[in-house]
Amino acid sequence: MIIRDRLFVGGRWVAPNTPNLLDIRSPHDQSLLGRVAQAGDADVDRAVEAAREAFDHGPWPRTEPAERQEIIRRWNKLREARADEIAATISAENGSAGWFTRMGQPFLTRQVNAYLRAAEELRWEEIVEPSDPSVSFDTIVRREAIGVVAAVIPWNSPFSAATAKLTPALLAGNTVVLKVSPENSLSMMLLADLFAEAGLPDGVLSILPADRETSEHLISHPGVDKIAFTGSTRAGRRIASIAGEQLKRVSLELGGKSAAIILEDADVPAAVAGLRFGSLANNGEACILQTRILAPRGRYEEIVGALKEMVESLKVGDPAEPDTFVGPMIRADQQQRVISYIxxxxxEGARLVTGGPRIPVGLERGNYVTPTLFADVDNGMRVAQEEIFGPVLVVIAYDDEDDAVRIANDSEYGLSGGVWSATDERALAVARRLRTGTVTVNGSPMSFDGPFGGFKASGIGREYGKLGLAGYLENKTVTRNH
Known part of the structure; x- marks a missing residue:
């Protein structure tokens, strides 16, 4: 069992304001994994004060961009060296299957490298050529850090969410208070260890496990200049209202209910094999998953039958076992939430093809849900409109491409999506019509060089690459006479 009785505040390990430790239990069998300190409002105040001091008077915002980039490279190398330990820790505390947490480690490297390239290529200060040749002054545009960033991330994919915010924020010269979910206390303390070893100056970074009430204290804090949030749309609306009242910069990566359109000419076995990952990865606990499967009426039962076979083939069980595909839900209340949706x-009248509300036999001690497939689903049903965040798929029939696009866009969300076709050109034509932030064609992976974020209720702002870095910068114009 692991004991972490200190908090990472301003780059130093300090005693929390309250000494009570939180028990971290396995979602697989409820065994005790560790006990970890949790932050309260007073700890947040200390962290913001340290971040404010480091930004206003410390060296970090005034450090050359190349020096900041070197520290991020050092941190990335340190993380790569402990990739197996990180993956195993996330699997233990989250219930994410080992294949998923291991596969995610190289993705983190790609994510960081994309941000580093964006920082290397950015013109931090440039003279802009005048549009009017008669002007007698220079226009200088500078990119500067925003200030103190409050980054708040969810529990489902902690290292990825943390990396998406910390990397650009720090490369830009900001100081950061990262609020993480209590469920991720063990893995996020590893993250703190790595940043401490990488050599960030004092005050630049704090990492605080804390509950929702403490999160609101952080984002409402007058010392915070920008809020970066990943989580539910409901929480995002609350955060946006606070940011609006205080005129803070804000970026929100929120929920999704994404559609995968299987066109009439698609290779169905290939599409279903791809949806195994694109719709059910991380136990279904991922906002980008394509959990609405849109199938043409002429091949509807063929697609439903292939999906049934795929879903029933998935091994559910201990996330530490190498052949497990679906592990437990992270908490008992999340398990019950998913079962209630089933x-x-x-x-609502959907046809239960496979699965159901029963807990898998032999796994009753854990927070398990049986992977479930519904057919004959109308897009107006709640199971087709609301984010379930578990291993539940719905199959919706469509008449033609126009109907498929209409159904896919008939959602309050717009985060992700996919199109499957025998030709990339046809798939691309459909992808261009979808009102969503990211679309994959024939199961292609997501890009870390392009922007990631949502349309509609799926968020505000973008992460990854150049636009992701830009979200942590202010643009300043300076003019001077010739």
């Missing part, structure tokens, strides 16, 4: 789908 019961709702049955009550």
């Amino acid at each position: 019961e709702l789908g049955i009550a």
Whole structure:
């Protein structure tokens, strides 16, 4: 069992304001994994004060961009060296299957490298050529850090969410208070260890496990200049209202209910094999998953049958076992939430193809849900409109491409999506019509060089690459006479 009784505040390990430690239990069998300090409002105040001092008077914002980039490279190398330990820790505390947490480690490297390239290529200060040749002054545009960033991330993919915010914020010269979920206390303390070893100056970074009430204290803090949030749309609306009242910069990566359109000419076995990952990765606990499967009426039962076979082939069990594909939900209340949606789908009249509200036999001690597939789903049903955040898929029939696009866009969300076709050109034509932030064609992976974020209720702002870095910078114009 691991004991972490200190908090990482301003780059130093300090005693928390309250000495009570939180028990971290395995979602697989409820065994005790560790006990970790949790932050309260007073700890947040200390962290923001340290970040404010480091930004206003410390060296970090005034350090050359190349020096900041070197520290991020050092941190990335340190993380790569402990990739197996990180993956195993996330699997233990989150219930994420080992294949998923291991696969995610190289993705983190790609994510950081994309931000580093954006920082290397950015013109931090430039003279802009005048549009009017008669002007007698220079226009200088500078990119400067915003200030103190409050970054708040969810529990489902902690290292990825933390990396998406910390990397650009720090490269830009900001100081950061990262609020993480209590469920991720063990893995996020590893993250703190790595940044401490990388050599950030004092005050630049704090990492605080804390509850929702403490999160609101952080984002409402007058010492915070920008809020960067990943989580539910409901929480995002609350955060946006606080940011609006205080005129803070804000970026929100929120929920999704993404559609995968299987076109009439698609290779169905290939599409279903791809959706195994694109719709059910991380136990279904991921905002980008394509959990609405849109199938043409002429091949509807063929697609439903192939999806049934795929879903039933997935091994559910201990996330530490190498052949497990679906592990437990992170908490018992999340397990019950998903089961209640399965019961709702049955009550709404959807056809239960496989799965159901029963807990898998032999796994009753854990927070397990049986992977479930619904057919004959109308897009107006709640199971087709609301984010379930578990291993539950719905299959919706469509008449033609126009109908498929209409159904896909008939959602309050717009985070992700996918199109499957025998030709990339046809798939691209459909992808261009979808009102969503990211679309994959024939199961292609997501890009870390392009922007990631949502349309509609799926968020505000973008992460990854050049636009992700730009979200942590202010643009200043300076003019001077010739």
